[in-house]
Amino acid sequence: MAERLVTIATFNEATEAHILKGRLEAEGILCFLGDEHIIGAQPFYSAAVGGVKLRVTEQDVKEAKAILARIQGGESQFDYDTIELAPPMQEHAEVQTCPRCGSDHVAEEKYNKTVFSLTYLFLGFPLPFLSRKYTCYNCGNTWKDKSRGRSL
Structure with a gap:
């Protein structure tokens, strides 16, 4: 019932x-x-x-x-003791630093913005092409690999 x-x-x-x-x-x-x-x-x-x-x-x-x-x-x-907390976030093993100025204030771009935008324009939906780039907020340097410090 x-x-x-x-x-x-x-x-x-x-x-x-x-x-x-x-x-x-x-x-x-x-x-x-x-x-x-x-x-x-x-x-x-x-x-x-x-x-x-x-x-x-x-x-x-x-x-x-x-x-x-x-x-x-x-x-x-x-009773907050009975709540299961989420596990702590895993931090990256290495902190990426700018090869030009040595700052750790950098951002990782995971997608190639140009290809992403063009596929959205022509196909009507975006195709994410992976492209690991790093950009330094302090000096504006952009590089592809942490072993290379080449400016684009």
Whole structure:
């Protein structure tokens, strides 16, 4: 038998409803939004349809209302120890430096901009041709390979 959904809160804007829905889902409560697409398409219909409805299953009503009351009362505390953090980003083994001035304020261009633009102009869609170039922001030097310091 299917669980019956109960509306525990209504909102004039879908954004606020999505924020609280995400918080309830983070607490392990299954919830759904009703009429969010109607109000998203026509915001002036909010009063006519009764706003965006936050709905939970019958068995989660008391817990969800308690969480919403804590959030709206400003007493909301979240256990950040249970959240799995993303692994730290891997940094490049070597920092690229400009062969002319020695600055590390350089940028890597992965695509050949000329070929990218011409294929977009003639074909209607861009074809990315890889071309590893480095440009120094301090002196304006451009080079293709870190072993060569040739200016283009």
